[in-house]
Amino acid sequence: MRKPYPFDRIEPKWQAAWEAARTFHVPNPGEPGFDPAQPKYYVLDMFPYPSGAGLHVGHPIGYIATDIIARFKRMRGFNVLHPMGWDAFGLPAEQYAIKTGQHPAITTARNVARFKKQLEIIGLGYDWQREINTTDPGYYKWTQWIFLQLYNAWFNPATNKAEPVSTYTGEDVDSVRLAYVSEAPVNWCPALGTVLANEEVIDGKSEVGGHPVERRPMRQWMLRITAYAQRLIDELDGLDWPESIQLLQRNWIGRSEGAEVHFPILSATQAEGSEELTSSGAMNWMRIGGTHVTVFTTRPDTLFGATYMVLAPEHKLVDAITTEEQWPAVRDYRERTARKSDLERTELSKEKTGVFTGAYAINPVNGERIPIWIADYVLLGYGTGAIMAVPAHDERDFEFAQKYALPIREVVSPEPRLSGGGTSPCDMPLLECFAGEGYAVNSAIIDGLPTAEAKVKITAWLEERGLGKKTINYKLRDWLFSRQRYWGEPFPIVWEHGKHRPLPENELPLTPPPLDDFKPTGTGEPPLAKATEWIRYSENATRETNTMPQWAGSCWYYLRYCDPGNAARFIGETAERYWMGGKPDVSASAESRTAAKTIVGSSGDPAGMANTIVGSSGDPAGTAKTIVDGPGDPAGTANTIVGSFADHAGTPKTSAGTPAEASRMRPGGVDLYVGGTEHAVLHLLYARFWHKVLFDLGHLSTPEPFQRLVNQGMMLGEDGQKMSKSRGNVVNPDDVIAEYGADAFRCYEMFMGPLEQMKPWSMTGVEGVSRFLARVWRLIMEEKQDGSWALSPGVQETEPDKAQLKVIHGTIKKVTGDIETLSFNTAISAMMVFVNAFTNAEVKPLSAMRTLLVLLNPFAPHLTEELWETLGGTSTIANQPWPSFDESYLVEDEIEIVLQINGKLRDKIVVRKDATKEQVEAAARDSAKIAEWTAGKEIKKVIVVPGKLVNIVVG
């Protein structure tokens, strides 16, 4: 096929030129060529796993978006950090190794090369001097080092931050370490031969491969992320993340406020004798240390309605309390439960099942004797593994009580009213479950109180008597951090006499042993156990044989990019403070730096950790004032953020066209982070957790890793279905680029629609964008008889006329604003308008063409480089300054005003742009059509919107 313009020649040419000139390399502070006068901008893509399948057209959307931003920011005078690397440890490579016997390092290297090539032909301007790979010993040395930081730290609740274990005064340090060993039941996947984190188990199956997963107790390394639950919620506040992602994280952490309540348990004989205990009896019971079950409830106000109790079938106490008569039924039920997954157990649609244990507990608020059941709808992992059942006010308890004829007592009423409710077993199906809030009834001490007050009062009452206390519960579990794999980071830990201890730092990196057989042992013993020599650390000590999960390397990669070659530290302090600096974002462009200087701030804190920003002269709205930390707090414990943040979308613009972003505190270091929603919870939560630990321990200067997060939407196949091999609708970028060129590919991906939105691929759509680029080409080039291209004689050094100036400056304004808000589709549309406006002009002013090329450069870098060179540009266009616009070219002397009657368009008039309200209204009344519409009617009101419209309300 004949090419509309010679992209096949110019694209490789410029890719080679950028590589040779290291155009997109950015030096670090202190290195030659570093310009300290320029502000930094760190724009990051989510870390790719280089799979054997290569890229499909959905993957690069985010990469193209960040590339446009990176190129744009460079032209705006920023030092732009825009790196790429490889999250190369992981299961697929290992399983391929098992199948083929080829070492995963070999296949990984091959996949990385393929991925890199695919990214290069898209023309992405990465700083490849900073390329990193998690499987590189120079990299995972520091992953292991960070693990040791976690191992050697504990979370001090008093200071609300991590501290070295040396500050821990308790007896057993091992019980508080942020990295600890646990024997708890884990998700064991026999097919994969490894344990999985809760997050890696979907619907009872492994996320990778969809294999069945079972619960099995094993010794595992855990990370104490739960210690950070509250901070992980609170510190989302200062971030520019989509509301929906923040919500996902909050829901995942799952904070709920409620109370722990202790229920004394009677043995079978005790239960015989005592029909009812009093609540003071329960107090005594607790005081003398009698057996009891603790439950967590978010509704302590319903305690009087707790008519029975349910334990998870695996609950430790079940063995102790079950009566002889009930034992066979209980044992049988437990066996059946063990075969079910958590999902099967909790699914609401399924019928509830359970068995009575024969034992009774005492409801501490009224001394009532209530039966204890076991049921699989109660999970050991949530809360305390036991619940108080309030059938009148909880759907699941209600269902259960109906099935087993247990008493249902109403204790909350939607309307305030006098007491009066049932205590008898449920044989009245008309009773409805009410789970909402209301007013307490049948609840003695809290009768009549609205739910919120009832909760407070009953909790205080329990607390006074030692029967319970206010508690905050989190759904978040500690992070299962070990895997029985070969292709992962070995733990820097050795075992001696059953005790673990860390390797000294100077023994890092700990490299995995060479191994020929990567197969799981099948026993749960990791593959590393086969390396008998390697395991042997000393006479008495052996190495830990588990490896770290894939998440480990991706938890801190964004830090390593800042200083990838540093052999002495995981990230150099200067580089960290520059690239990850949480300074206020006062300068959206280099031009506005002068304005930025007028902002009062900079505490002069040498550690660069505390900033106090007071107001900002560059903030037209005058609303954004943020205060963070105090200078006397170098470790940054007081990282609460006070004040409001300026709306990002509402960035005001000065007449010179340089956005003066409001002064704002930025707790996060990466300025823009783009990736898919699939990492909304796990990766982003884990990375934030590690970052906070490193921050607390004084290794980092900001409390959060990612300031602004954007999720790109999924790319669907041409059939509107999810792209997948099995559907056969996968489009390969290499093919698209071969046919239409990388620039067309880039522009099309951005032109399809908003970045965040899901959208279907369309080949004809690529063609349309390709036509647009060809029009740009022919604006400047002319085809000769022999088919070669030469500079068009239409391009001349003349001044654009007034109409052209309006187009030029309007386009600069639109494109600049749209790139800032990532509205790339409308930016391209604006440039199409520009091109259409000049296509038929006999003379194309050189300056206008140059402006267009600069605006288009971030989108279509190869085409614009080539044309820039043809137009006599000396240096690469990538180094050109971004054009500014002059608002005065955009205003018209006369403007059209819309005339409405009752909000409906009836006429249009033209008035001078500086016409007063009165003049506009008078002109409107002069309109013949308006006179017609208002004839004989009463004019009730006239709304005049200056420069826009006049609306006349008639009755």
Next chain:
RNA sequence: GGCGGCGUAGUCCAACGGCAGAGACAGGCGACUUAAAAUCGCUCCAGUAUGGGUUCGAAUCCCAUCGCCGCCA
């Protein structure tokens, strides 16, 4: 079941609460051509999922319903 997001021409998508159209695809017509492709020009096409509400004025804000998508159960 709960939470969140999205429903605008045949299609992808625009539209500070103010004339529903920036742009593109597809379609139609014309110019160029022996013809076609390419190119250039012109053009058709929706009253914004549905029903209420707020407002001088609603695609936009609020409520409900339906449909699709995501997350959690």
